[in-house]
Amino acid sequence: MKMRLSAMQLAALALCARCYSMMTYFPHENNNAAVYIISVLLSSAVQALIILPAVVLAGRTGQGAIYAAGSEKPTVSKIAAALYLLFFMWDIFMTSAGFGYFLDEYFSHRVSGIAALICIAAAAAYLSGLRSSVLGKCAGITLAVFASFTLLLVLSALDRTDASAFHFAVDDIGGTLAQDVKLDILRSREVVMLAFLLGDVKGSHAKSAYSYIGVKAFIVSFVAAFAVLVMGDFAFSTQTPFYYLSCCCTSTIIERFDAGYMSVWTALAVLRLGLGLHCASRCCAVLVSPKEKKTARRLIPFLPAAAAFVVLLFHKGKSVVYLRESLWVIILLAGIIPLGMMLFSKQRSAENESQQI
Amino acid sequence: MPEKNGTVIGSDLHENLETLRRICADSADVNIMNVRICGTDCAVVTAEGLVSAAALADLVFQPLMELKMCMDGDGIFRFLSSGSLLSTERVTVNSYGEMFRLLFSGFCLVLADGVSKCCAFGSQGFERRAVQTPDSEQTVRGAQDSFNEVVRCGMAMVRRRMKTPKLRFELVQCGKKTSTDVCIMYLSDRASPEAVAQVRKRIEGIELDTVLSGGYIEPFVDESYGSSFFSACSYTQRPDTACMRLNEGRICILADGAPFCLICPGLFADNFQTMDDMCTKPYYASFMRWLKYAAFLLAVALPGIYIALVMFHPEAFTLKLLLNLYVSEEATPFPLPVEMAILVILFEIMREAGIRLPKSIGGAVSIVGGLVVGDAAVKSGLISAPLLIVVGITATSAFVIPRLDQQISVLRLIFIFAGSLAGLLGIAAAAVLFTANVCAMDELSVSYLSPFSPLEAGGAADLLYRSSFAGYARRHTTVNENAQREETGD
Numbered sequence: 001m002k003m004r005l006s007a008m009q010l011a012a013l014a015l016c017a018r019c020y021s022m023m024t025y026f027p028h029e030n031n032n033a034a035v036y037i038i039s040v041l042l043s044s045a046v047q048a049l050i051i052l053p054a055v056v057l058a059g060r061t062g063q064g065a066i067y068a069a070g071s072e073k074p075t076v077s078k079i080a081a082a083l084y085l086l087f088f089m090w091d092i093f094m095t096s097a098g099f100g101y102f103l104d105e106y107f108s109h110r111v112s113g114i115a116a117l118i119c120i121a122a123a124a125a126y127l128s129g130l131r132s133s134v135l136g137k138c139a140g141i142t143l144a145v146f147a148s149f150t151l152l153l154v155l156s157a158l159d160r161t162d163a164s165a166f167h168f169a170v171d172d173i174g175g176t177l178a179q180d181v182k183l184d185i186l187r188s189r190e191v192v193m194l195a196f197l198l199g200d201v202k203g204s205h206a207k208s209a210y211s212y213i214g215v216k217a218f219i220v221s222f223v224a225a226f227a228v229l230v231m232g233d234f235a236f237s238t239q240t241p242f243y244y245l246s247c248c249c250t251s252t253i254i255e256r257f258d259a260g261y262m263s264v265w266t267a268l269a270v271l272r273l274g275l276g277l278h279c280a281s282r283c284c285a286v287l288v289s290p291k292e293k294k295t296a297r298r299l300i301p302f303l304p305a306a307a308a309f310v311v312l313l314f315h316k317g318k319s320v321v322y323l324r325e326s327l328w329v330i331i332l333l334a335g336i337i338p339l340g341m342m343l344f345s346k347q348r349s350a351e352n353e354s355q356q357i
Numbered sequence: 358m359p360e361k362n363g364t365v366i367g368s369d370l371h372e373n374l375e376t377l378r379r380i381c382a383d384s385a386d387v388n389i390m391n392v393r394i395c396g397t398d399c400a401v402v403t404a405e406g407l408v409s410a411a412a413l414a415d416l417v418f419q420p421l422m423e424l425k426m427c428m429d430g431d432g433i434f435r436f437l438s439s440g441s442l443l444s445t446e447r448v449t450v451n452s453y454g455e456m457f458r459l460l461f462s463g464f465c466l467v468l469a470d471g472v473s474k475c476c477a478f479g480s481q482g483f484e485r486r487a488v489q490t491p492d493s494e495q496t497v498r499g500a501q502d503s504f505n506e507v508v509r510c511g512m513a514m515v516r517r518r519m520k521t522p523k524l525r526f527e528l529v530q531c532g533k534k535t536s537t538d539v540c541i542m543y544l545s546d547r548a549s550p551e552a553v554a555q556v557r558k559r560i561e562g563i564e565l566d567t568v569l570s571g572g573y574i575e576p577f578v579d580e581s582y583g584s585s586f587f588s589a590c591s592y593t594q595r596p597d598t599a600c601m602r603l604n605e606g607r608i609c610i611l612a613d614g615a616p617f618c619l620i621c622p623g624l625f626a627d628n629f630q631t632m633d634d635m636c637t638k639p640y641y642a643s644f645m646r647w648l649k650y651a652a653f654l655l656a657v658a659l660p661g662i663y664i665a666l667v668m669f670h671p672e673a674f675t676l677k678l679l680l681n682l683y684v685s686e687e688a689t690p691f692p693l694p695v696e697m698a699i700l701v702i703l704f705e706i707m708r709e710a711g712i713r714l715p716k717s718i719g720g721a722v723s724i725v726g727g728l729v730v731g732d733a734a735v736k737s738g739l740i741s742a743p744l745l746i747v748v749g750i751t752a753t754s755a756f757v758i759p760r761l762d763q764q765i766s767v768l769r770l771i772f773i774f775a776g777s778l779a780g781l782l783g784i785a786a787a788a789v790l791f792t793a794n795v796c797a798m799d800e801l802s803v804s805y806l807s808p809f810s811p812l813e814a815g816g817a818a819d820l821l822y823r824s825s826f827a828g829y830a831r832r833h834t835t836v837n838e839n840a841q842r843e844e845t846g847d
Contacts, residue, residue, distance in 0.1 A: 006811050103782075111669070111779050119779060123786045127793050137796035137810040142789065252675070259670035259781050266785035274793075 005200040007208035009136025013197070013275055014212040015219070016139045017190035019146050020268035022220055023261070024098050025239040025321075027183040030176050033228035033236050034166045037221045039180030044217035046181065047191050048210060050331055053339035054195035055205045061345050064199030066286050068341040076344065077286055080337055084196055085283035087333050089304045090325065091189050092276040096121065096308030099269045101317030106243055107262060114312050120270045121305045127274025128281055128301070132200045135275060142267050149257075149264045154226060156251040161229040186324050188216075190272075195334040196279055277301045364453045368430075370398050370470035377402065380453060387460070394421055395428040398470040407463040409482020416444050417465055417478055430471030437467055437476040446479025458536050485510070486616075491594040493759065499632035503594045508538045508613035514596040515542060519603065523547075529560050531612075532568035538613040539574065542599070547606040552801040556608050556621055570615035578610070578621055581798045581805075586764050586791070589800035591623030597632055608801075622800035624807055626820045628760045629653070634823050643822035652754035656765045659754070660697050661772030661784050663747045668693055669780025685741040694777035696740055700748045701773065703730055705766055708752075 028036050054065065061068045066084060069076040096117055104113035127135060170176050185191075194212060198205050227241040231248060235241040246261035254260075280301035288296065311320050367373055374389060381387050386405035391398065399421075403413065420443055424436065438449055450456045450466070451474055460466055463481030488510070491503035504511040512526050527541040539560055543553050559577050568574065571592060576582045579589045593599055599609045599618045610619040620627070629649040634642040666673055667682060674682065689696060707726040714722060731749075734740040755765045768791065775783035798805035807813070809820055 008812065107782075111782050116779060116782055119783070119786055123790050126790060130793060130797050134793060134797045137804070137806060138789065138793045140810055140812070141792050141796070254673055255675050255679075256672055259666065259673040262670075263781040263785035263788075266782045267789045270786055270789045 004202035005133045005136045005197065007201050007203040007205070008211065009133060009140060010194065010197055010201050010208045011212040011215065012139040012143045013132075013136050013271075014190045014194040015215055016142050016146070016268055017193060017272045017275060018188065018212075018216050019143070019219065020095075020265065020272045021187050021190070022223060023242045023265045023268065024102055026224065026236075026241055027187050027239075027324075028180055028236060030170060030180075031233060031236040032168070032170050032176070033224055034168055035170055035173065035176055036180055036236065037224055039177050040184055040220045040224070041217055042177065043181045043184035043188070044213050046185060047188060047334075048213050050185075050335040051191060051195055051209050051213075053335055053342055054198050055209050057338045057342040057345070058198035058201065058205040060342065062199065064196055065338045065341045066196075066283065067199060068338075068345050073344070076341075080341065081283040081286035083337065084192070084333060085280055085287065085300075087189075087192055087329065088276050088280040088283060089301065091193075092273060092280065092301065093304035093308050094189075094321070094323070095269065095273050095276060096305045097311050097317055098321045099273075100308060100312040101321050102240070104312075104317070106240075106258070113317075114309060116266075117305070117309060117312065120266065120273060121302070123270045124273035124277055124305075125302070127270065128277030130274075130278075132197055132278065135271070135278060139271060142271055145267065146264055149260055150223065152260070153246060153249045153257060156254070156257070157226075157230045157245070157249045161226075162232060163229060165228045165232040165235070166225075182327055183324075184220075185327060185330060189330065192330060192333040193275060193279055195338055273305070365451055366453065366456065366468075366473050366475060368471050368473040370400060370430075370468055373468055373475075374400055376453065377456070380457070392421075394433055394469075395424050395426060397428060397430050397433055399430075399433065400468045402460060402466040402468065403480075404460050404463065407461065407483045408465055408480045412444075412480045412482055413465055416480065417467070421467075430469040433469045434472045434474065434476065437469075444478035444480060446477075448477040450475045450477050458530070461536075462538075488514070494594050494598070494631070496595075496631060496633045496636070498636035500595065500597045502596065504596060504599075504611065504616045504618055506614050506616055508540050508611050511596070511611045511618065512540055512542070515599055515603070515609070518596060518600045519544075524603070527557065529557065531560060531563045531574070532565055534566045535568055537568040539568065540611040542603060542609040542611065544603050544606070547604060548608055549606065549801070552621075552803075553608060555801055556610070560610070568612060571610065571612050571617050571619040572615075574610060574612055574619060578619065580800055585794055585798050586768065587625065587761075587795060587798060587805065589621075589623055589798050589805055591620045591627045591760070592617045593620060594618070595632060601632070601635075602627075622803040622805070624803075625795065625805050626809070628758055629820075639823045639825055646821070646823065649757055652757040653761065653765070656751055656755040656758070657768045658772050658784065658788070659751050660701060660747055660769060661774075661776035661787075662781070663744075663776075664693055664697055664773060665776035665780040665784050668777070682743055685743050688738050689741045690739065693744070694773065696744055697748070697773055697777075698770075700730065700740060700744065701751075701769060704748060704752055 026036070030036075057063075057065065057068055066077050066081040069080070099120065100113035100117040103111065103116050127138070130138075194209060198208065201208050223242060223245075224235075227235040227245045230245060231241065235244070238244055243258065243261060246257040249257045281298070284298075284300050308320075311317060364376070367376075374391075377387075377389070388403045388405055390401045390403075392401060393399065401417070420441060424433075428436070437443070438447070444465075446464070448455075448459060448464070450459060456466060456475060456477070459477040463479070463483055464477040465480045466475050466477050468475040485507050486505045488502045488505055490501045494503075502514065504514065508528075516524065516526075521544070523545045525541075525543055525545050529539045529541065530536045531539045541553070541556060541560065556578060560574060563574065563577050565573060575588065575590050581589050593602070594617055596618075599620070602620045603609055608621045610621065612619075629646055634645070637645075667686065671679055671682075686693060691699070703726070707722055707730075710722045730740075731745065735742050735745055751769065755762060755769075758765070771791075772784060772787055775787035777783075779786070795805060796810065804810060
């Protein structure tokens with residue numbers, strides 16, 4: 001008997017995906033850290049609402065959105081699987097392109113972004129073939145490494161903190177907050193992965209989803225706050241405060257921590273890409289019969305990584321990595337589809353009951 | 358499965374002896390003694406060197422010779438099988454297959470004319486290695502005995518320590534030619550019945566001609582044998598360690614002819630625990646545990662990280678250290694990865710030579726290695742001194758966890774390759790792959806990283822520090838949460 005994904009493992013998986021996004025860049029409209037932190041907390045509350053139907057669906061049926069329709073309505077399952085597949089392919093593309101582009105930005109003189117992308121895509125391919133519980137265990141360990149690295153940064157820069165950069169000097173605080181909340185939700189594509197994998201969880205689905213949201217809100221706020229404490233206004237005048245934080249932290253043994261940043265960031269990237277490929281492969285398995293077109297089914301999820309490779313080859317990374325999809329895409333996949341499936345499964349079970357009577 | 362020879366024994370003694378000679382082609386080690394007991398023709402069959410002459414004389418020959426009343430074959434067989442206590446082990450045999458298995462296991466067979474069965478008495482007296490100190494798992498204060506090659510001796514050593522009727526021994530014969538006795542040991546109130554059934558099924562399904570050690574059994578018991586760096590079954594040479602694992606709900610397997618006991622499922626944490634942990638204060642045992650985890654990381658990743666930092670991320674070093682390294686590395690003719698690979702491979706060669714050579718010469722290898730590599734290579738400028746220090750630390754760290762030496766040797770080279778190719782990016786990618794590989798290991802529904810992942814609060818704490826004995830009294834299992842059942846006697 002193979003082990004199933006536990007609630008905390010799924011939360012760890014989603015957190016790893018979010019930590020990767022956070023380490024890559026912070027999306028924000030203004031340079032005010034205090035407003036950004038409040039927006040992260042508000043965005044987390046909104047995400048908790050968005051994901052509610054997925055939690056209820058998983059709790060009621062014990063299955064994810066693409067399986068909840070059952071074998072009676074294969075078309076419904078296939079439509080849902082196709083929508084999720086498109087989203088995961090987009091996510092793989094953005095993750096691959098983002099990794100390659102920012103690697104060139106940060107560490108271009110050492111490692112080629114394209115070569116590194118091939119390297120991590122191969123590693124992610126191995127990961128994607130594993131069970132979700134294995135990815136969950138792996139995520140737990142990676143998250144522990146991330147936490148240790150962050151702690152190391154905190155300890156090495158504790159003596160240089162200054163809280164004067166925290167203020168609310170913003171022209172339109174309501175508008176800025178709303179914009180930042182929207183941007184943070186857009187940056188949280190892993191919420192869709194979480195909703196997709198909730199059916200795999202053995203244990204409390206709500207615990208998994210809300211642990212993720214709570215811990216994510218804490219981590220992102222903490223990192224943002226600490227970056228501002230150490231670097232002042234400079235932290236939010238750049239899109240990549242975590243990277244600059246690692247560069248300016250120093251200790252008596254290590255001069256700067258950007259090498260450590262690179263390794264933790266790479267590990268998270270491999271995991272995120274592996275998770276995306278894993279989810280996409282499962283969608284493919286629903287869309288294409290397992291017995292037919294086996295090679296095609298396996299290759300489809302890798303197409304976005306190949307597309308990212310081409311984008312990087314033509315140095316068009318910058319125009320791609322900051323692209324923003326519609327907020328409705330995330331609401332649709334993380335909230336509306338599970339809600340639809342929930343209503344559908346409720347209707348089905350009512351029909352079954354009436355037939356039995 | 359043992360070789361089948363299901364031909365039933367006949368009632369004519371001479372015919373039976375002829376068949377016996379024919380099947381074993383008059384093998385030189387089969388002794389057949391014809392004897393007349395109480396007026397009936399009988400034969401005693403033994404295998405040369407496998408029986409104890411003294412035990413045979415005292416326990417079988419003398420009582421038989423002292424039989425005075427006149428009896429036919431059936432009477433003698435009844436006396437042997439139910440009217441006497443000639444030996445501690447007595448088996449009634451009906452077929453030639455069973456007869457040969459017992460004969461070559463050191464039993465003495467007594468056949469009587471007119472009876473289509475024979476009586477086998479356990480009178481084993483073959484040469485065996487004495488119980489010695491466990492050279493591969495030495496402890497300072499723990500027990501100093503180890504398993505030897507005789508499976509029954511191993512069973513007795515475990516039984517002597519665990520005087521509970523819940524301890525079960527199941528003997529299974531493996532190997533078509535060797536009919537090796539394989540003993541499955543478990544505590545019935547601790548081990549999961551499904552896991553025991555699974556192990557039994559897998560061992561019974563071994564279709565090999567020969568089973569000469571636990572290594573022959575491992576691939577059949579370990580689900581992830583072909584797909585993982587690590588082994589989901591661990592080995593121990595120590596009966597006390599086997600008892601400790603049995604109490605945690607694991608299943609131990611002893612194979613006749615091998616002095617090691619296979620533990621299923623093996624956990625990653627097992628490699629970092631010794632019996633000395635139980636004989637020292639918790640703070641010291643916990644400190645040693647942390648030291649071993651650190652040693653493992655150093656042994657696997659230090660050379661790779663060193664290469665990655667020096668070649669790709671020199672800015673991470675402080676200025677003084679960077680200048681020292683720069684001066685040392687500038688003077689050497691080879692690129693850093695080549696230097697490192699040469700040293701590490703040379704070290705592996707010397708280590709292998711030290712293991713295989715007789716102990717008297719093994720010491721000389723380390724002297725030659727130390728002189729040539731340690732001194733001459735640095736003085737001649739072929740190898741830099743910091744690199745030698747790194748390899749030295751790595752090698753010494755690996756000695757702290759001898760159970761993982763195979764994995765460490767290969768993983769170290771992989772990390773060197775990854776570090777040389779892409780710096781810390783390569784190291785991180787390799788580390789994730791390695792972690793995923795370890796996480797994917799499940800044996801008998803138990804994760805290899807248990808109880809750390811999936812996290813079990815009580816069990817995981819024991820990985821970081823050695824619990825007090827009061828804690829062990831409350832909970833002492835790593836694999837089976839439901840194992841804490843009350844003992845109910847027989």
